[in-house]
Amino acid sequence: MYRLPPLPQLKLSKRAIWPGCDEIEVEGELDLAVADRLRLLLDRSAHDSRHVLVDLKGCDFVDVAVLEVLVEADERLAARGCQLLLFGARGQPRRLLEVTDLAGGGHPFGARHELAKSVSKELFAA
Numbered sequence: 049m050y051r052l053p054p055l056p057q058l059k060l061s062k063r064a065i066w067p068g069c070d071e072i073e074v075e076g077e078l079d080l081a082v083a084d085r086l087r088l089l090l091d092r093s094a095h096d097s098r099h100v101l102v103d104l105k106g107c108d109f110v111d112v113a114v115l116e117v118l119v120e121a122d123e124r125l126a127a128r129g130c131q132l133l134l135f136g137a138r139g140q141p142r143r144l145l146e147v148t149d150l151a152g153g154g155h156p157f158g159a160r161h162e163l164a165k166s167v168s169k170e171l172f173a174a
């Protein structure tokens with residue numbers, strides 16, 4: 049009998065690092081299966097904080113569904129005059145952010161939303 053390998057574990061944790069600023073730490077893979085969990089955590093942080101930091105140092109993989117979640121969270125925060133900042137990305141997550149031009153200096157999204165949205169729509173349409 050063949051056994052499938054276990055699914056990679058994902059750890060998402062949130063903490064207030066100073067008043068008005070939450071940090072979400074990611075350990076593992078961010079894909080479609082966990083996109084709703086990340087969306088919920090980002091929504092809670094966006095409701096409670098002016099700034100949300102996402103630590104991707106422990107993240108091994110990000111797919112386009114999660115990219116869309118990040119763009120949506122950034123839009124919601126920006127509408128309230130708040131900010132989303134991604135940091136620590138390396139390997140595949142860093143390459144995805146670079147390919148979609150979301151890894152530029154300063155604010156991680158800004159005017160690059162449309163590119164990320166179009167990449168997301170093209171990949172989901174297939």
